[in-house]
Amino acid sequence: MLVYVAKSALADLAVDAVVNPTNSLCVFSNQIGESLRAAGGEEVEREAQALAPIAVGAAGVTTGGELWARHVIHVPTVEEPGMKAGVENVRRATRAALIAAERYHFSTLGLPPFGIEPGEVPLDEAARAVADELKAHRQLFPQTVYLVAPTEELANVFIEALRNLTSLG
Secondary structure (H helix, E strand, O other): OOOEEEEOOOHHHOOOOOEEEEEEOOOOOOOHHHHHHHHHOOHHHHHHHHHHHOOOOEEEEOOOOOOOEEEEEEEEEOOOOOOOOOOHHHHHHHHHHHHHHHOOOOOOEEEEEOOOOOOOOHHHHHHHHHHHHHOOOOOOOOOOOEOOOOOHHHHHHHHHHHOOOOOOO
16 A cells, blocks of 8 residues: 655545545534535535444445545544544544445545544544554555645644554555
8 A cells, every 4th residue: 555645635636535534424514524515515415414324433435526536435533523533433434444445446545634623632643543544454445545634734743653654564
C-alpha cells in the first residue's frame, strides 16, 4: 500500500472513494460531512441516511454524487450527532473504511482525520491510530491511500505518525 499525505480538501480528490467520518444516523453535522454535502449534493447524505443506522466499527458505501470521488465510505465514529469520539472509535472507523475499500475493490482512497473536533482526540493520537490501522491492513485494496490534511499542522502530524512506523509492508 502506498500512503501519501495530501494537503487538500477531501471533496477535491479524484479517487475511487473518500471516507466520511459521521455518526450512526449519518447526519452530516461535522465539517467534513458538511463539505461533502456542499460539493457532492444532498443525494450523498440522503443515500447515507437510507443505510442508517450504521454501527461504530462498520461502514456504509454510497455514490459520490457530484464529487470527483466515485463513492463515499461512511464510517461512524460516534452513535449520535454531538457525541465525542475516543481514540478507539478512530481505530474502529479507520479499520471499517479499509475493510470497505477491500470489499468494493477501491484502489484509491481519500482518508481524512477522524475524531479531531474540539474536545475529542488529540491530533497526534488520532494520526497514530490511523497509521497503526494502515500498517495492520494487509489486503490488496486500497492500493493507494491519501491522508487528507487541509492544514500544514495536520499534514505534519500525519507525516510524523507515518515516520514512526517501521514499514507499511
